[in-house]
Amino acid sequence: MTDPKNDRFLRALRREPVDRTPVWLMRQAGRYLPEYRATRAQAGSFLAMAKAPELACEVTLQPLRRFPLDAAILFSDILTVPDAMGLGLYFVEGEGPKFERPVRSAADVARLAVPDMETDLRYVMDAVRVIRRELDGAVPLIGFSGSPWTLACYMVEGGGSDNFAKIKAMALNEPQALHRLLSVNTDAVIAYLSAQRAAGAQALQVFDTWGGVLSPAMYREFSLPYLARIARELARGEGAARTPLILFGKGNAPYLEELAASGAEGIGVDWLVELSEAARRAQGKVALQGNLDPAALYGSPDAVRAQVRAALDSYAAGNGGSREGHVFNLGHGLSPDMQPEHVAALVDEVHAYSAR
């Protein structure tokens, strides 16, 4: 496996010098692009698109045709793993993902098993292989998974939630059952990311979307140790040396030191922390990825560019004046009502300003 032609992203994760700061955007393949909406209409549904490797490849590549992004990310859903565990993933328009058979008791937890990656989740591995072939080494491909805690949130709540009442009740009333659930999820995430790596993913990201709803004591009990185990076990696997891991989490800034000590190569942060502070606290141990507020894209292109410059400067200010070790991204995903022209301004400004 050779490095891709554009290896800025991988170099930044290794904290090596780069000619300009690399940039990719969470949910860069998405509904804000008319060509994505067309492919989705053709597929009939989000899940049909995610489960057809050729269509998943098509939407993965769409943003790269428009913008000079420095990485591609596998088009998939974070809930493929619990779906493969038999929970029955489905989508209700306007309500997000749901499970037909949520996990509500210790007995439900006891029935869960790690799915087989090359049968139950073969469509994901096939998508990775097709995308790698079609990318032809242009930019690296990122594989991903939801975090054990974040998957558990959906599995127990049965879908999205405002207050996470069911899983927090489980944490308080049946902590052993929740730990068993998180342990199975962690085994599954490690197997899933290892299989994506074997299929050709050149970097891996774990999305801990809901870690930030926990108190510090509960985060340190129910999310952080499982993230750390993923980092530890992936570092021992086949391809470990070539395949960096990024731990992204909404609301993870209070735990930056602990995450930086996990062994992961990169930490993705949201916009609730100044990059200068994050960089100081990371102490050069990891690369940082982030962290523009996605809502910055509701500003004019000039305002977008000003926000990009501020974020780049903030990182450098906290990193001894150097841009090394920074992967530019948003602090969360793009939304359907954002304008591609504003995304173009963002990507252009990252490259133009950081090249100076």
Place this chain on the structure above:
Amino acid sequence: MTDPKNDRFLRALRREPVDRTPVWLMRQAGRYLPEYRATRAQAGSFLAMAKAPELACEVTLQPLRRFPLDAAILFSDILTVPDAMGLGLYFVEGEGPKFERPVRSAADVARLAVPDMETDLRYVMDAVRVIRRELDGAVPLIGFSGSPWTLACYMVEGGGSDNFAKIKAMALNEPQALHRLLSVNTDAVIAYLSAQRAAGAQALQVFDTWGGVLSPAMYREFSLPYLARIARELARGEGAARTPLILFGKGNAPYLEELAASGAEGIGVDWLVELSEAARRAQGKVALQGNLDPAALYGSPDAVRAQVRAALDSYAAGNGGSREGHVFNLGHGLSPDMQPEHVAALVDEVHAYSAR
């Protein structure tokens, strides 16, 4: 004006010794109580109840009849002020508050004026007077307002929001217009809280519910300075010496030092920070209010009690072993699906454990 018979809450805000830690709960008057639902059904709507001083008094007192709470809080809505500015507040069942005439442009902002407190908002001041009379000095009455930024969020978005796209766009594209809006809101909040104080409120709380959606740079530009101006100007007004101010904010932990320097007597924090850390960082300059995750109430009564003890111990650990200067509360409001028996366990444990 004499101190109430139970003055634990006011003493804690002055960081004076107390026989046990005082406790009240955000949204303690609310739908989780069957008697509240009965009064609301009788009133016909939430707004009709809030606008009828005798009914507002009734629901304010309901939780005090069940639980030995150490403070009452005026029953009202945070959006009374923009409603009085002419925006047309209404509620859609299951969707929360909305405005008929949201603020979308600099021209809309220019039309806004501070309402007259004893005419446009007389129903609020009447409610304060009726509640004070009915409380008869049993416990102190807290008056409150939304923060300038949080009011602006609803005024510009026209209701609740997931991503605050409209107000963030205004912040980026028309910052001067947003600052004018925040300035009018600040004048109105100061007049509103001053009038509640004159009508008999013995403590005041500002709810900055949405400050935590802002990046640090934007929080320091669009929320914090207006909170600080409220603290400064209220400290000069009639009754200032007797009427402490609490600044509560979801996601405000990163700004604790700055909030503690504002002149407010208390800072209310959510559950995303350990109280031990918050107490250390507040350095004895202010009282702290909080901060149990409301979802703790989904645990069994025994689990609720364990969480209460952990929070009390955490505060003391960060405050040199002393419980002084702590007002126990949740980190956010109670929800309709919570059980009164669990709330009873919470209140009881705060008093029982802190009295040791």
